[in-house]
Each structure stands twice: as structure tokens, then as C-alpha cells.
Amino acid sequence: MKRFAQTAFDLLWPPCCESCGEPSRDPVCAACRAAMPLRTADGCCSTCGKTLLEGEADRPGDGATCRRCRDEPPWFDAARSAVSFRGPARPLVHALKYGGQTWLAGVLSTWLEGCWLAHFADERPDFVSSPPMHPLRRLRRGYDQARLLAAALAHALGLPCECGLVARRRATPTQTRLDAEERAANVRDAFAVVPGARERIVGKCILLVDDVMTTGATLGALSRVYREAGAERIICMSFARD
Ligand SMILES: [Zn+2]
Ligand SMILES: [Zn+2]
DSSP, rough: HHHHHHHHHHHHHHOOTTTTOOOSSSSOOOHHHOOOBOOOSTBOOOOOBOOOTTTOOOOSSSSSOOOOHHHSSOOEEEEEEEEEESSHHHHHHHHHTTTOTHHHHHHHHHHHHHHHHHTTTOOOOOHHHHHHOOOHHHHHHOOOOHHHHHHHHHHTTTOOOOSEEEEOOOOOSSSOOOOHHHHHHHHHHHHEEEEOOGTTTTTOOOEEEEEEEEESSSHHHHHHHHHHTTOOOEEEEEEEEE
């Protein structure tokens, strides 16, 4: 009977791939999984993980850094992203971020876990965290997608998730239409350590997780706050890289 009910339900509302919308039992169908634009270390900055432009590398091969990291080293030690923000990755981020599909955090975190194993398997973070969302935006959206991703990855790695140590001091306008310099200015001084939280940051290795990384301005500004509060090592990861 239960089986019949399930079949009837599936006929009326067939389960679909969250990325392409084609019928699929898996929330991300086999075709979308195969087409996922996975990022590798090849041709990427060894510090911030961005794709190096033609002639931008300070030296060829592994260990090359981009011009920006060389001129102005970021506040984090390393940053990597699981996939590029295109193809099947885009609708998934959109569904998690704006579509209320909070359960997708657990699905997307499997790619974050793969990224972790590829780049940071030897690291031993003390805890996982994410950029805090302003309380008003959190109230409007009803959830914080970066925090959900951080919690899912922390769970998979068996690490604690500490999301209340740093707060967003002011609401920052959305970054979507801003260039690198505007983004940096937009998030400057946006974060502050919560009173009494400093002692839980001093000497710690911290893994910061976000949904999408574009110029790295948000994770950079957040890393600065942790670093100035005494963090020993800061690693950043995002599901997608724009
Ligand atoms: Zn699909
Ligand atoms: Zn770089």
C-alpha cells in the first residue's frame, strides 16, 4: 500500500533534478553530476585558488601565485572552491540561496568534502565557520545558506561548527554588481568579533565556508577579523567560484 502510494505520488509529482529539472530520483541527476565543472589545482593561484590569467603566474606550475596575492597577500592562508559557478552548478546555488531548498546544503556539501580531500586533507582545523549574515537579511530569507553549508561540511568532517564568534556589524548591499575594489570597500569593517569570543579564536586553525566566492572580498574581510583576533591559520572554501 505504501509502495502504491509512493508510485501514485511519483506519477503526479515526479522527482526532478534540482539543476536541470529532468525526472531524477537523485536530487542532482547523473548527467548534471557528470557535467559539474569541477575545479582542479591546474592553472590556479596556490593561495587564493583563482584561475590564473595568461602570463599572470609568478612562476610556472605548482606554487604559482596570482598578481593580487603577490602584491597584497590575503588574510587567509589558502582558498579553494569545489566547482566553477556555471553549468549545472548555477541553478543549484540559486535553489539553495533564493529558492528555500535548504536541504540542498547537504547535497552540495558532498562536493565541498571532495574539494577538502583534494586540497586540505592534511589540515586539522579546530572548527568550521561561515560569513555571518546580517540579522535583517537572515530574517527576510529565513535561513543562512552559508551557515547550512558550513554545518553540513563540519558534520561530514567530524569537526565542530562555530558560527557565533563573529557578527556582521552592518548590512552590506548585495555584492552582485560590484567590481573587486567596490566589493572590498563594501565589506571593509563589516565584521567584528563578538565580545568574549576572542579566547576561542586565539591560536586556532579555522575553516571558513561560503556558497560562492567571487573576488574573495567577503572571505578576505572575515579572515582579517579572525587573524587580528589571533587565529593561527585560516583556510577558506566555497562550493562555487565565480
Ligand atoms: Zn540534471
Ligand atoms: Zn591569488
